[in-house]
Amino acid sequence: MQTAMLPPRICDEIERLIRRNDTLWVSFLRAKYKIREIVPQTLRSTNGSRIWKGLNMVWEDIRNNIVWRVSSGENVNFWHDRWIDSLGPLVHHLLPGRLPHCSNIPVASMVAGNGEWKWNELDQLLPPYVLLHLAAIKCPLPSFGNDNVAWVMTNSGKFTVKSAYGVCAGVEFGPEEDVWKLIHNFKGTQRMKMFLWMVCHGRIMKNKERVRRHSMTDASCGICGHPSEDIDHVLRTCPHAFSIWSSLVQPSLLSVFMESNIKQWVRDNLLQRLQFGRDPRGWELIFGATCWYLWLYRNGVVFGVDGIESWSIMVKVREWYAGHAAGLQQLASATGSCLIGSHGVRRAIPQFRKNLWFHLKIFKWSDCDFASRCGLA
Numbered sequence: 001m002q003t004a005m006l007p008p009r010i011c012d013e014i015e016r017l018i019r020r021n022d023t024l025w026v027s028f029l030r031a032k033y034k035i036r037e038i039v040p041q042t043l044r045s046t047n048g049s050r051i052w053k054g055l056n057m058v059w060e061d062i063r064n065n066i067v068w069r070v071s072s073g074e075n076v077n078f079w080h081d082r083w084i085d086s087l088g089p090l091v092h093h094l095l096p097g098r099l100p101h102c103s104n105i106p107v108a109s110m111v112a113g114n115g116e117w118k119w120n121e122l123d124q125l126l127p128p129y130v131l132l133h134l135a136a137i138k139c140p141l142p143s144f145g146n147d148n149v150a151w152v153m154t155n156s157g158k159f160t161v162k163s164a165y166g167v168c169a170g171v172e173f174g175p176e177e178d179v180w181k182l183i184h185n186f187k188g189t190q191r192m193k194m195f196l197w198m199v200c201h202g203r204i205m206k207n208k209e210r211v212r213r214h215s216m217t218d219a220s221c222g223i224c225g226h227p228s229e230d231i232d233h234v235l236r237t238c239p240h241a242f243s244i245w246s247s248l249v250q251p252s253l254l255s256v257f258m259e260s261n262i263k264q265w266v267r268d269n270l271l272q273r274l275q276f277g278r279d280p281r282g283w284e285l286i287f288g289a290t291c292w293y294l295w296l297y298r299n300g301v302v303f304g305v306d307g308i309e310s311w312s313i314m315v316k317v318r319e320w321y322a323g324h325a326a327g328l329q330q331l332a333s334a335t336g337s338c339l340i341g342s343h344g345v346r347r348a349i350p351q352f353r354k355n356l357w358f359h360l361k362i363f364k365w366s367d368c369d370f371a372s373r374c375g376l377a
Contacts, residue, residue, distance in 0.1 A: 038075055039066055039149060061167050062159075067152045073107035073140030075147040083107065084133055085152060093130050100125060111139045179267040186270060187328060188288045195292055196270075200263045204231050204295070207302070222302040232262055234298050241294050244313055248290065249276045282325055289317045289324075 029035075033048065041063070043056040055062075068076045068083035076083050079091040079100060087093060091103065112118050117134055126134075140147075150157030153167060179200055186193045198204050207229040211219040221229040224239050235241055236258055249257050253276050260268065269276060269287040277283035293313045299305065 039063060039081075058164070058168060062164065065152050065167055066149050069148045069150055069157075070107055070137075070140050071144035071147050072142045073111065073147065074142070076107045078105050078107045078110050079103045084137070087130065087133060090126065090130065093127060094125055095127060098125050108140055108142075111141075115139055115141070179263055179270070182267060182270040186284065186288060188285055188292075188324070192288045192292045195295060196266055196288060199231060199235070199291070200266055202231065202262075204234070206231055206234055223298065235262075235291055235294055236265070240297075240310060244290065244294065247314065248278060248286065250278055282321060285324065286317060286321055289320050293317055 033043065033052065035043075040059075043052060043059050048056065064082075066082065067085050068081050070076050070083050080089050080103065082088050084090070094100075110118050110122070117139060119131075122131060122134065151159040151163065153163035154160055180197075183193055183196050183200070186196065195204075207216065207221065208219045209230075210216045219229060220227050221233060221238060226233055226238065236245065242258075245257065246254060253274055256274065257265075257276050268274060270284045272280065272283055275283070277286060290313070293316050297310060297313055
């Protein structure tokens with residue numbers, strides 16, 4: 001497997017090999033394996049160590065995801081190195097039948113004496129869309145310092161095993177992956193937090209999944225009769241759920257609210273990136289509570305249990321939020337912290353925690369017989 005090729009210590013090996021050329025260890029390694037380039041083309045060696053052989057097996061993938069950050073432009077090959085993120089090596093964008101007079105030239109050599117790119121020469125070799133990219137890049141100068149390399153799979157440019165595994169295994173770790181941290185920091189009840197986690201993992205037992213597991217034969221929605229009940233239908237597109245979200249979400253953002261995939265949808269609402277709510281205060285709590293009560297209502301309908309009434313979902317959400325927010329504010333005043341609207345505070349002083357939880361639990365579940373029978377209180 002690809003993971004066997006990348007033990008954790010290879011991270012440090014790659015970082016030192018490429019970035020820290022002046023250290024004794026890197027100088028010795030480069031001399032031993034006769035490496036002259038900052039980013040070598042290959043690492044082939046018949047007598048290499050196990051780490052070196054492991055690096056050699058994945059080096060092509062690593063090299064293809066390294067980009068140069070040009071400063072002086074003296075160490076970067078203009079045609080064959082990747083120094084414009086979105087284009088890759090410029091040699092792949094040459095006009096048909098055109099070849100540069102010299103392919104082994106640094107980026108600095110393509111800068112004229114007036115500090116501009118050599119447009120007369122580049123116009124004959126590259127198409128207009130590449131020239132537009134070049135026009136947006138400031139020409140390198142020796143006073144800008146040394147050229148550096150960066151790992152394109154991370155925002156910081158630093159190499160990590162996780163991102164390298166994604167490259168080798170064909171797994172993309174996009175920005176939506178931080179949804180797990182947002183769920184972990186969610187300040188609602190533990191059941192709501194666990195429910196959101198299962199939603200993002202696709203582990204909710206909707207009718208479509210129950211049919212797939214041969215526990216029933218009808219995958220239709222028990223509320224509206226839609227032929228296929230998936231998690232998106234339960235929480236968003238069912239007419240009943242849509243009517244509730246329509247009363248909570250700003251009309252101008254309702255179409256955006258309904259479009260993204262489920263994981264991105266949860267992330268955007270917990271992050272409050274677009275301020276979906278008509279009242280943005282505590283929107284992540286209102287969002288989580290609404291999802292949870294929609295699921296409880298659906299279960300009451302499907303299993304024939306006297307649970308939450310359709311008309312009372314909004315009332316339940318607002319009552320829960322009022323009590324929960326009041327409790328968090330009480331705890332915040334006692335601890336000197338701000339627990340509403342901040343993802344950074346997750347822990348309170350222990351002596352207040354028991355009293356606060358008792359208050360929230362009594363407020364939420366004392367009048368809910370359905371929750372008690374389901375083991376939720």
